[in-house]
Amino acid sequence: MGNNKKTKLKKGMNVKARRTIAYIVLVLISFLCLFWFYVLFINATRTHAELTKGFTPIPGSNLWTNWKNLSAGRAASALPIWYGLFNSFFISTLSAALCTYFSTMTAYAIHAYEFKLKKFMFTFILMIMMIPTQVTALGFLQLVGKMKLDDSFIPLIVPSIAAPITFFYMKQYMESSLPLSLIEAARIDGSGEFRTFNSIVLPLMKPAIAVQAIFTFVSSWNNYFTPALILHTDKKKTLPILIAQLRSTDWLKFDMGQVYVMIVFSILPIILIYMFLSKYIVQGVAMGSVKG
Numbered sequence: 589m590g591n592n593k594k595t596k597l598k599k600g601m602n603v604k605a606r607r608t609i610a611y612i613v614l615v616l617i618s619f620l621c622l623f624w625f626y627v628l629f630i631n632a633t634r635t636h637a638e639l640t641k642g643f644t645p646i647p648g649s650n651l652w653t654n655w656k657n658l659s660a661g662r663a664a665s666a667l668p669i670w671y672g673l674f675n676s677f678f679i680s681t682l683s684a685a686l687c688t689y690f691s692t693m694t695a696y697a698i699h700a701y702e703f704k705l706k707k708f709m710f711t712f713i714l715m716i717m718m719i720p721t722q723v724t725a726l727g728f729l730q731l732v733g734k735m736k737l738d739d740s741f742i743p744l745i746v747p748s749i750a751a752p753i754t755f756f757y758m759k760q761y762m763e764s765s766l767p768l769s770l771i772e773a774a775r776i777d778g779s780g781e782f783r784t785f786n787s788i789v790l791p792l793m794k795p796a797i798a799v800q801a802i803f804t805f806v807s808s809w810n811n812y813f814t815p816a817l818i819l820h821t822d823k824k825k826t827l828p829i830l831i832a833q834l835r836s837t838d839w840l841k842f843d844m845g846q847v848y849v850m851i852v853f854s855i856l857p858i859i860l861i862y863m864f865l866s867k868y869i870v871q872g873v874a875m876g877s878v879k880g
Contacts, residue, residue: 626854632848639844654845658834658853667830668823669853677857679741679815680808683748687804688797688844690749695758696789700771703762710759717752721813729817739820748808752799761796798865809854827854 609744631639659669698710732743766789774784790797812828819825825833831850835842 616809617797628848629851632845632852634845636843636845639848650845651694651849654843654849655853657843658846658849664824665765667834668825669830669850671823672825673825675741675819675824676809676828676854679826680805682745684805686745687748687751687754687799691751691754691800692758692790692793692797693785694755695762696785698759698767699762700768713752713755716750717756718751722794725813725814725817728814732818738818739824740818741755741824744808744811745819748804751804754804757800758793758796761793763786765796766792800838802862802865809858 593623625833627643630645630647633651634644635650635653638644638650658667660666694713698706728743728747730737737743770788771784774788779787809826811826812826812832815826816829816832820831827850831847831854831858834847834850
């Protein structure tokens with residue numbers, strides 16, 4: 589009996605020690621992740637002269653002045669920041685919606701149907717994932733020019749339908765959470781394929797869709813390379829392009845405080861989107877733990 593008690597006490601102490609170490613590591617990682625956001629917000633409250641002196645953890649009192657100078661176009665070329673916000677939000681929202689919906693539909697087709705080229709199609713889609721965007725940029729620009737879609741949002745939104753990475757994630761999620769027996773039962777009950785997909789499959793895929801929607805939204809929001817090649821009119825440019833223009837202004841008019849305010853202005857929508865969709869991510873983790 590005494591040996592059993594000692595064994596239980598040792599196991600309990602080991603569990604507590606592991607939890608303590610895990611919490612310490614999580615606190616350190618959280619601090620490292622959030623510290624740079626803190627630095628960003630602190631720097632947005634300081635003047636250009638204060639920023640040149642180095643970092644300080646104490647906030648400044650120049651946030652509103654930096655914002656007024658930025659929105660009024662002082663100390664730099666006037667930038668259509670509200671147009672940039674709308675353009676980035678419009679492109680990112682439609683890209684995330686189309687990407688997640690059609691990638692889920694493609695994954696559903698590969699998962700639920702049996703046909704001769706099923707394995708080949710799956711492998712082919714994964715092969716496309718290996719091709720960098722920069723390799724196809726020249727051909728893509730030539731195609732956009734021939735279709736007369738230059739300086740338009742269409743080339744930035746429609747190609748997001750074909751997203752191999754999102755497809756692969758959805759396919760792997762379906763393997764563990766979407767039994768084929770459920771689909772067969774829906775078919776026996778007389779449900780059509782589109783109704784089955786929209787009414788049964790999509791609700792079950794909410795956690796995965798939320799994760800990929802966040803990733804796609806953030807990726808499209810931060811995308812600088814492709815929009816910089818296609819968009820030329822100032823009022824059609826996205827926020828990353830406007831930030832780059834603000835940073836490349838004449839050094840006599842350069843104001844680092846405005847740059848930091850612009851960056852803060854550009855990341856707030858991303859934070860809001862994450863907060864809105866994070867509950868679905870937590871639900872997905874909880875569902876996975878219960879199934880495990």
